[in-house]
Amino acid sequence: MIAMTWRQHRAQLLAGTGVVLASIVYMVITGLQRASYAHTIGLSSCLAAKARDCGTLASAFIDRFGGIPAVFTLLAGLPLLAGLFWGAPLIAREVETGTYRLAWTQSVSRRRWLSVKLLTFLAAIVVAAAVLSLVFSFWLHIYSQITAAGYTDIDRLAPPAFDLTGAAPFGTMLFAFAIGTAAGALIRRTLPAMAVTLGGYLGVVLPLESRRYSFLSPLSKSGPFTTGSLPVPPGAYTLSSGYTTAGGRPVPFTYLAQACGTPHGGHSVTIKLSCLAAKGFHVSELYQPASRYWPLQGIYTASLVALGVLLLGVAVWWTDRRVS
Amino acid sequence: MSGPDDATLTIETTLLGRRYGRRWALRDCSLSLPRGHVIGLVGPNGAGKTTLLHIVAGLLEPTTGQVSVFGTRPRDPRALARIGFVAQDKPLYGRFTVADMLRMGGWLNPRWDRASALARLAGLDIPLDQRCGSLSGGQRAQVALAVALGKHPDLLLLDEPVANLDPLARRQFMQMLLEHVAATGMSVVLSSHLLADLEEAWDYLVLLSASRVQLSAPTDELLHEHRMLSGPPSKADAIAAAHSIVQSSINEHQANMLIRARGPIHDPDWSVRPASLQELVLAYMSAPLAGVAPALSLVGSAPEGSR
Numbered sequence: 001m002i003a004m005t006w007r008q009h010r011a012q013l014l015a016g017t018g019v020v021l022a023s024i025v026y027m028v029i030t031g032l033q034r035a036s037y038a039h040t041i042g043l044s045s046c047l048a049a050k051a052r053d054c055g056t057l058a059s060a061f062i063d064r065f066g067g068i069p070a071v072f073t074l075l076a077g078l079p080l081l082a083g084l085f086w087g088a089p090l091i092a093r094e095v096e097t098g099t100y101r102l103a104w105t106q107s108v109s110r111r112r113w114l115s116v117k118l119l120t121f122l123a124a125i126v127v128a129a130a131v132l133s134l135v136f137s138f139w140l141h142i143y144s145q146i147t148a149a150g151y152t153d154i155d156r157l158a159p160p161a162f163d164l165t166g167a168a169p170f171g172t173m174l175f176a177f178a179i180g181t182a183a184g185a186l187i188r189r190t191l192p193a194m195a196v197t198l199g200g201y202l203g204v205v206l207p208l209e210s211r212r213y214s215f216l217s218p219l220s221k222s223g224p225f226t227t228g229s230l231p232v233p234p235g236a237y238t239l240s241s242g243y244t245t246a247g248g249r250p251v252p253f254t255y256l257a258q259a260c261g262t263p264h265g266g267h268s269v270t271i272k273l274s275c276l277a278a279k280g281f282h283v284s285e286l287y288q289p290a291s292r293y294w295p296l297q298g299i300y301t302a303s304l305v306a307l308g309v310l311l312l313g314v315a316v317w318w319t320d321r322r323v324s
Numbered sequence: 325m326s327g328p329d330d331a332t333l334t335i336e337t338t339l340l341g342r343r344y345g346r347r348w349a350l351r352d353c354s355l356s357l358p359r360g361h362v363i364g365l366v367g368p369n370g371a372g373k374t375t376l377l378h379i380v381a382g383l384l385e386p387t388t389g390q391v392s393v394f395g396t397r398p399r400d401p402r403a404l405a406r407i408g409f410v411a412q413d414k415p416l417y418g419r420f421t422v423a424d425m426l427r428m429g430g431w432l433n434p435r436w437d438r439a440s441a442l443a444r445l446a447g448l449d450i451p452l453d454q455r456c457g458s459l460s461g462g463q464r465a466q467v468a469l470a471v472a473l474g475k476h477p478d479l480l481l482l483d484e485p486v487a488n489l490d491p492l493a494r495r496q497f498m499q500m501l502l503e504h505v506a507a508t509g510m511s512v513v514l515s516s517h518l519l520a521d522l523e524e525a526w527d528y529l530v531l532l533s534a535s536r537v538q539l540s541a542p543t544d545e546l547l548h549e550h551r552m553l554s555g556p557p558s559k560a561d562a563i564a565a566a567h568s569i570v571q572s573s574i575n576e577h578q579a580n581m582l583i584r585a586r587g588p589i590h591d592p593d594w595s596v597r598p599a600s601l602q603e604l605v606l607a608y609m610s611a612p613l614a615g616v617a618p619a620l621s622l623v624g625s626a627p628e629g630s631r
Contacts, residue, residue: 004431007424008417098415102468105381106432107405107475321385 001116020128031139038142047145058151067154076163079173087180088193095188129170136164155235171301178308185315215299222284225276235290246280334359334479334511340389342375349375351535365515367532373515377483381409408477412484414468418457429474441474462493482514538608553581555594571607582607
């Protein structure tokens with residue numbers, strides 16, 4: 001059955017390998033550029049020495065390369081491909097082309113037929129997710145160092161790095177594959193199953209992404225009004241910034257404008273900083289500290305894996321009992 | 325599940341039914357099919373032939389009733405290993421080569437006979453490195469049959485095997501099949517909506533019509549029992565009292581009847597001749613309700629026939 005699975009799905013598996021390899025090549029090239037530049041200008045050795053002020057070198061680095069390029073946000077969407085091109089056709093294609101009547105009348109039970117295929121793809125997903133996660137961590141390493149020294153705030157806790165490091169790629173890839181497989185089993189046609197996979201994946205992952213930093217109640221920090229924003233610890237992810245009264249009650253910006261603003265006619269208002277400070281207003285930040293990276297990764301990944309396993313269970317059950 | 329029937333029966337169904345939404349594709353289907361026969365499953369389009377074959381092949385769960393093949397559920401891998409199935413459109417993996425299809429047979433079947441499958445295809449000039457997606461209809465059918473036979477099934481199910489084949493491919497297909505049957509004694513069920521397709525091949529007939537079993541018996545028994553009569557309309561009632569009438573057309577001058585005889589007909593006013601299989605099947609198909617009662621009693625007596 002493993003030989004059969006390989007013969008039947010090798011094109012899909014090889015295409016997947018190609019996409020992963022291309023991503024790796026891109027990350028290695030851009031990662032090496034950054035590492036070698038940091039080495040050349042002396043940023044790496046400066047950061048390693050810790051005692052020295054590396055602010056100028058760090059700014060030079062950030063000026064040269066910026067933060068994480070937008071392409072990586074696309075890479076974070078890579079798991080979706082596992083759902084569209086591995087999951088959705090897995091059962092749907094057999095039913096659509098009628099070959100299920102060939103496949104399921106050999107001497108292998110339907111349950112075993114499907115289990116071997118699912119395990120093969122799951123193994124591919126584990127490898128792909130692990131490789132992507134490791135290579136991207138290597139890519140991000142120099143940014144993590146700069147952030148840890150306090151010169152910027154680009155690290156693995158914020159998106160898109162959160163989606164490309166740790167266990168998250170495994171969670172999203174497994175979930176995408178599972179929703180594709182289940183949609184294919186229930187709908188029995190590849191194209192509609194792909195559409196449902198796309199919608200279902202975005203419908204679950206986007207809300208989950210917006211809520212995943214609240215799985216653990218965030219820490220808050222508040223301080224008197226200054227011109228800049230309130231500094232949070234290095235590597236932390238800020239959920240929201242806001243204003244409170246002296247008593248600690250959160251208030252919107254318009255409240256500040258009413259309290260200390262001088263209207264100029266139209267919508268233009270000038271707010272005096274000294275007035276705000278005198279009236280005791282505070283700035284407050286809600287954030288997750290860098291130390292919560294693994295707990296948050298764990299909760300996010302575990303919820304996707306749980307949903308994925310449930311969907312795969314539905315796909316197996318439905319195929320075994322209902323499809324024909 | 326067990327008992328003497330296991331040795332003599334391939335397929336046994338009890339009040340089998342399958343419903344799609346509100347429509348019954350198959351209803352109250354009770355059959356006991358003996359081993360070692362080539363069984364023709366005949367009926368008009370939509371009579372439930374494909375549904376019945378899919379249930380027996382383990383592809384479809386019945387809505388009602390029971391089915392057993394060699395004494396077990398068809399979905400049991402032990403039963404699956406003994407059943408060969410070729411669906412109507414002869415599905416093959418389009419991107420597999422013919423050689424890949426034979427490899428697949430070896431990967432998925434414990435009793436796979438690669439040598440004889442290769443020998444079968446070699447006789448037909450089908451190149452092993454050709455992709456299945458580019459085979460002709462006849463070649464497709466041959467490859468599908470070779471894969472099913474390579475499994476060494478004890479029971480082969482063929483759904484409309486020659487419906488889409490040209491006459492030459494049809495002959496080659498039946499030849500390959502019947503050679504294998506002669507060599508192994510395998511049981512075969514083949515369905516068809518056209519009688520002439522396969523008539524020479526069968527020795528047992530199951531007639532499905534209007535989602536129900538109308539007839540199930542060895543063909544020689546059916547031919548032996550059925551008669552075509554023509555004679556005076558005034559004596560039609562006497563015949564009806566003594567025999568079962570399957571179909572009749574009576575006008576002022578003449579009565580024509582197909583009967584299932586319960587004994588000899590001595591009255592010289594009747595001209596009597598044996599019914600052909602064709603006439604018999606058409607009669608039961610066009611008068612479905614007439615068939616139900618005799619078919620059910622025949623089903624009950626089928627195991628006796630294989631004593």
